[in-house]
Amino acid sequence: MQDNIVVKKSMINKNTFQKILALGALIILTAAFSIASPNFASKNNIVSILLATAVNGVLAIGVTFVIITGGIDLSIGTSMTFASVMIGVAVTFLGLPVWVGVMVGLAAGAMVGFVSGVCVSKLKLPPFIATLGMMMITKGLSLIISGTKPIYFLDAPVFSKISTGELLGIPFAVYIMFGVALIAHIILNKTILGRYTFAIGSNEEATRLSGINVDKWKIAIYILNGVFVGLAGVLMASRLNSAHPALGQGYELDAIAAVVIGGTSMSGGKGTIAGTLIGAFIMSVLINGLRMLSVPQEWQTVVTGIIVIVAVFSDIVRRKKASRV
Amino acid sequence: MGESIVVMKEIEKRFPGVHALNQCQIELKTGEVHALVGENGAGKSTLMKVLTGVFKKDSGTILYRGREVEILNPKMAQDLGICIIHQELNLMPDLTIAENIFIGRETRKIVRCFLNDEIINRESKKILETMNVKLDVKTKVENLTVAQQQMIEIAKALSFNSKVLIMDEPTAALTESEIKELFRIIKDLKAKGVSIVYISHRMGELKQICDRVTVMRDGKYIATRDLKQVTIGDIIHMMVGREIYGSEIQKPYKGNNQVILKVKNLNRKKLIKNVSFELRKGEILGFAGLMGAGRTEVARAVFGADKKDSGKIYLNGKEVEINSPQNAVKHGIGYLSEDRKQYGVILGLDVETNTVMADWGNYLKKFGWVNKDKVCKNAKKQIDLLKIKTPSEKQLLLNLSGGNQQKVVIGKWLTRQCDILIFDEPTRGIDVGAKSEIYKLLNYLSKQGKSIIVISSELPEILRLSHRIVVMCEGRKTGELSIENASQHKIMELATSKS
Numbered sequence: 058m059q060d061n062i063v064v065k066k067s068m069i070n071k072n073t074f075q076k077i078l079a080l081g082a083l084i085i086l087t088a089a090f091s092i093a094s095p096n097f098a099s100k101n102n103i104v105s106i107l108l109a110t111a112v113n114g115v116l117a118i119g120v121t122f123v124i125i126t127g128g129i130d131l132s133i134g135t136s137m138t139f140a141s142v143m144i145g146v147a148v149t150f151l152g153l154p155v156w157v158g159v160m161v162g163l164a165a166g167a168m169v170g171f172v173s174g175v176c177v178s179k180l181k182l183p184p185f186i187a188t189l190g191m192m193m194i195t196k197g198l199s200l201i202i203s204g205t206k207p208i209y210f211l212d213a214p215v216f217s218k219i220s221t222g223e224l225l226g227i228p229f230a231v232y233i234m235f236g237v238a239l240i241a242h243i244i245l246n247k248t249i250l251g252r253y254t255f256a257i258g259s260n261e262e263a264t265r266l267s268g269i270n271v272d273k274w275k276i277a278i279y280i281l282n283g284v285f286v287g288l289a290g291v292l293m294a295s296r297l298n299s300a301h302p303a304l305g306q307g308y309e310l311d312a313i314a315a316v317v318i319g320g321t322s323m324s325g326g327k328g329t330i331a332g333t334l335i336g337a338f339i340m341s342v343l344i345n346g347l348r349m350l351s352v353p354q355e356w357q358t359v360v361t362g363i364i365v366i367v368a369v370f371s372d373i374v375r376r377k378k379a380s381r382v
Numbered sequence: 383m384g385e386s387i388v389v390m391k392e393i394e395k396r397f398p399g400v401h402a403l404n405q406c407q408i409e410l411k412t413g414e415v416h417a418l419v420g421e422n423g424a425g426k427s428t429l430m431k432v433l434t435g436v437f438k439k440d441s442g443t444i445l446y447r448g449r450e451v452e453i454l455n456p457k458m459a460q461d462l463g464i465c466i467i468h469q470e471l472n473l474m475p476d477l478t479i480a481e482n483i484f485i486g487r488e489t490r491k492i493v494r495c496f497l498n499d500e501i502i503n504r505e506s507k508k509i510l511e512t513m514n515v516k517l518d519v520k521t522k523v524e525n526l527t528v529a530q531q532q533m534i535e536i537a538k539a540l541s542f543n544s545k546v547l548i549m550d551e552p553t554a555a556l557t558e559s560e561i562k563e564l565f566r567i568i569k570d571l572k573a574k575g576v577s578i579v580y581i582s583h584r585m586g587e588l589k590q591i592c593d594r595v596t597v598m599r600d601g602k603y604i605a606t607r608d609l610k611q612v613t614i615g616d617i618i619h620m621m622v623g624r625e626i627y628g629s630e631i632q633k634p635y636k637g638n639n640q641v642i643l644k645v646k647n648l649n650r651k652k653l654i655k656n657v658s659f660e661l662r663k664g665e666i667l668g669f670a671g672l673m674g675a676g677r678t679e680v681a682r683a684v685f686g687a688d689k690k691d692s693g694k695i696y697l698n699g700k701e702v703e704i705n706s707p708q709n710a711v712k713h714g715i716g717y718l719s720e721d722r723k724q725y726g727v728i729l730g731l732d733v734e735t736n737t738v739m740a741d742w743g744n745y746l747k748k749f750g751w752v753n754k755d756k757v758c759k760n761a762k763k764q765i766d767l768l769k770i771k772t773p774s775e776k777q778l779l780l781n782l783s784g785g786n787q788q789k790v791v792i793g794k795w796l797t798r799q800c801d802i803l804i805f806d807e808p809t810r811g812i813d814v815g816a817k818s819e820i821y822k823l824l825n826y827l828s829k830q831g832k833s834i835i836v837i838s839s840e841l842p843e844i845l846r847l848s849h850r851i852v853v854m855c856e857g858r859k860t861g862e863l864s865i866e867n868a869s870q871h872k873i874m875e876l877a878t879s880k881s
Contacts, residue, residue, distance in 0.1 A: 248495045249488055252477075256485055259474035266472050267486040268457045326476035 078371065079319055079335045086339060090346035097349050104227060106338075106345045111220070111230040112137075112289050112296070114337040116312035117319075118241045119285025121333045122278050124316050125245075127258045127325025128177060128184035130279070131309050132169060132191035133286045138305030139195040140165040140290025145208030145300035148216060155216045162294070163287035169195055170283020174276035192309070199302040209299045220296035230292050237288065242330040244281070254278055258325030314361065315340050318368040339364070386445070387412045387577050388433065388464075388546055393442035395428060402428045404601045406442070408579075410546065415568060415578045417588045417609070420598035420621055424813075426581050429598070430548050434466045435459040465539035466548040471531050475524035480506035482523055483538045509537045513567055529560035536567060547571065548579040553587060554810075557672045558874075565591050584840070585614045597621055618814060632865045635849035637664035641699070642833045643715075643802055645684060648693035653679040655857040657693075661802065661833045666824060668848025669837040671877045676857040677837045678720065681804045685717040686710040711740060716795030720807035720837075722784070726791040729780040733772055734761030736779055736790050740798040764793030768823060785816025792823065803827065804835045809843060821846060841870045853877050 091098040116133050123130045143165040148158035169191060176187035210216045220230040245251040253274045256264040265271045289308075294300045319336030321328030340361060347357045388410040395403035403425050410416050418426050431437045433444065435453040444451055446462055453459050459466075473482050480503045481488075489501040506519040515533045523531060532552060539547050549568075553561045568578060568591055580592055588595060589609060597604040597620040604620050643661040648654050654676050661667050669677040682688040684695060686704040695702055697713055704710045710717070719726050727736050734757050738745045745760070747753045761775035768789040772782055779787055788808060795803055805824070809817045824847055828834055838844050844851055851868050853861045853876035861876035 247497055249490070249497060250495065252481065252485075252488060252497060255476050256474045256481075259476035260472065263472035263474055264485065266456060268460065269486045326474075 079332060079339065079368075083335055083339050083342065086342050086346065090342065090349065094346065094349040097346060100226070102345065102349070104231075106341050107231040107234075108220075108228050108296075109345065110337050110341040111228075111234040112293050113308065113311050113315060113340065114234045114334060115237055115285055115289040115292060116308060117315040117333045117337045118238055118330055119282040119289070120309075120312050121241070121316050121319075121321055121328055121330060122245065122254055123184070123282045124313070124321050124323060125254050125258045125325060125328040126275060126278055127261065128275075128279075129188065129313070129323075130173060130282055131185065131188040132173060132195055133282070133289075133312055134305045134308030134310075135192050135196040135199065136166055136169040136283065136286045136305075137290040137293060137308060138300070138302060139169065139199045140287040141294035141300035142199045142203045142208065142302055144216075144291065144294050145210070146202060148210055148213050149208050152212070155213050155219075158213075158216065159219070159291050162291045163284050166283040166285070166287025166290060167280050168283065170279040170281070170286065171276060173283070174279030177279065178272035178275040192306070196306060199305070203300065203302040205302060207299045207301045210294070211298075217295050217298040220292050230296065233288070233292065237285065238330055238334050241285075245330055250274070250277060250281070255326060258327075260326075311340060311361075312337075314365045317365060317372075320368075320372065322372065323369075336368075385412060385448075386410065387447055389443075389445040390429070390433065391443050391445070393429065393432060393444075394440040395432060395437060396440055402601050403432070403439075405603065406598070406601065407603045408596050409606065410577050410579060411594075412545075412577055413572055413575045414593045415572055415580055415591055417592040417595040418579050418581045418598070419585075419588070419595060419617060420604075424598040424621070425601040426598055427550065428601075430466060430550070430579065430581070433459065434464055434548065460542050460544075463543055463545035464548070465542055465544040465546070467532070467535045467539060467550065467552065469550045469554060471528070471535055473523045473531055473534060476522060478520050478522055479510075479517060479526075479534055479537075480519040482534055483509065483519075483541050505541065506537065509540055513537060513540070513570070515567075527560075528555045529557070529563065532556070532564065533567070536571075540571075544576065546577050546579070548581070550581045552580070553582065553584060558877075559672075561587075585617065586842075588617070589614065621814060631845045631868075632666065632848055634864070634866055635662070635665050637662055639663075642697065643684075644696040644699075645680075646694045646696070648680060648683055648695075649691045650679060650683050650688060651691065653857050654683060654690070657854070657857075657859045659852050659859065659862070661835060663833055664828050664831050665849045666828050666834045666836055666847050668844040668851040669835060669854065670841065670844045670851055670873045671854035672839070675854040675877065677854050678806055679857075680854070681717060681806055681835065681837060684710070685715060685804060687717070711798060711800070714799065714801045715804065716740070716798060716800035716802070717804045718788075718791050718795065718806060718808060720810055722787055722791060722810075727779050727787050727794075729787075730778065732776045732778050733765065733770065733782075733790055734758055734775040737761050737764050737793045737797050740794050760797055761793075764790075764796060767796070768793050769819065783813075783816065785812045785820065788812060788816075788820060789823070792827075796827075801831075802833050802835070804837070806837045807839065808836065809838075809840075817843075841873055844873065845870065 096102055116137065120130050120133055140162040144158040144162040147153045147161040148155060173188050173191050176182045177184050220228060222229045224232065245254065253264065253269060257271055257275065261271060315336035316333050317323065317336070318339055319332030321332060343360060343364065344357050347360060386409050390406065390408050393403050393406040406425065406429055408418070408429065420426050428437060432439045433453065435455045435458050438454065444453060451462065453462070474485065477485070480499065483506045484502040489498045490496060491498045503519050510517060510519065513533065513536065517530060523534060526534070552564060556564060571578065582588065592609050594606060595609050595617060596606045597617060599621060640663040641660050642663050646658045648657045657680055669680070671677050679688065683690040686706045686709050695704055702713060704713060737760060738757050745753050745757050758775055764770065765772060765775060770789045770793065771786050779790060782790070809820055812820065824834060824836065836847050845868060849865055851863045851873060852859055853863065853873055855877050863872060
């Protein structure tokens, strides 16, 4: 027993390794693009990268919670659209104040999260299938409710300021994203919800046997994710000053890619908000940079796919090394 | 040892088609270590699950400290002070030690949703100190050894102020020195008045650590005895209703000395250091050693499952290069993993499909159609030969007992006509009755001219099976004994000699 007491410190470092790797990749990418394209590092471009990250970043932060529990949410892209359509209904159709519209958006997201959570926990559906269903449902509902036409927020000019209003030359949406990241970080690391998020992802059965109502907490986590989705819907609609019912699909994949690049394990139990944020930035820097270098959009998508595979592969290699010690 | 703390009487439990507990009883006294034994399926776990509220009893009474109690769920059992430590540890590897111990009982700050980990860290540290376990409570559990994780489970149970602790096969995955440590903790707990139910297949341990033993068979209570007044033989007799265990040892090797397999200077990282040995025709070669001695690693390297750094392998005098399991199988080497369910059988498939799994090529007709008749005939042959207990060759593996699953794995390699069979812990998780059948089978195979390597952590098993014994310690071969001059004592000495 005596000689077993030594716990390998090196392994703990390996867990932070991925984060450093991701951050390093972000810095190298930024440096490389700055050299290759003189306009890349301009203030305007940096602001546009930050702004482009906001929606994906908020979505990715939300879904990080779900992925840490070992689940997945494919509905976040279309749920975001659903939320923005509901804002449109509240603000434009019903003429309610903007703040009520925002609340409606958050509530719509939370509602979808609640349904997904119930399907996953109470009905025992695999998260992949449950949220695939929710993806289709929310997509259909958005089209039905909006009458398949975009809803414009022409009567409420304040609404568009949520995203595009500026402070010190930086759009509000960017501040919101960083604020959300900070809140999410605190929830994940300092609260009971965060502790159970890790516990469920780490060993769901053991968590259940410890007398924890796993179903309840899972639903709570999906609702939390839904609130972030709703917020992304607010940012999206406000930035476009309209709710486009046909938009949204595909956003879930970008968000999940950002989470994975950020080092969160798809098998659950491991992940950080900082990592997810870095992952989201890697994706938008990459896309922006490639656009600056006039790489066609089709190829941008191909490169993003390669990055996802490389990121997951590096995670697997790292895991193997850790288990071999 | 004081008065009764738990009394279970006339416990009945039926599952669809199974009478799992039939008028079962057990009485546990304060501060005793009470062994609960029985073959697999005897109802030990079911009885304990009734006590811990996992299953609801159909009828019967449970007295706790003289009062009748209804235990409806695990939480109620916990509140009463009854805790179970499962064979599969129930920890969350991504959380720290303290977080695991206090999962579900986190201490909060004034704003209730925020955690206050200082208190649970301090309390966990206190508990570990009383157990004399030196670990940092902020270590993540994934970085601990199995033995350390078990200590954490015990610490968790103690944090509930448990008066009754149930341990299900606690030593199954521990090394000798870790077992000693566990026994020290059990003795400490006992001295503090904690009562322990100790479920184990390892008869040798009972005498060391337990005061009394209750034997179960087929869901029925058989007897409770003072361990000082019974022999292991008696207990086994009660378990199976017939004498089978004893202290038999293998007879000397009587083959023709033809060397079938020769391994020379095998090396792999720090795991295998310069290991050489020979295996003769019709011989059973035992590999003894403590857990982590490198026995499985040697087997896997010989089988081509792991890459070796250096070393030579000769088959029938000719040097061969084995660099993948496919390659090894081609050379007639079969490997029966210790983790049967993960590597040995496909639980969702039937017996006949499993038996031809390693030899599909010979069971196909033209254009790749399966030759069903031939597959079925082979399965029937193996079922007869190995005495596999199954209603038919179409039975799914998951419906067979552990012992019979193991026989199907053997049947698989016999179908492939392997001449060298490597058994890694062939009787792990198999009950005593099925064990002796596996022993008979191995002897039969060796008489048929098969050469067999057996890796086992149970010394009686090694002595009972092997013609010759290779002892390993920390990656090195520390000795080789023929059965004539082997004894548990000698093997243990070699297994702990570090050089």
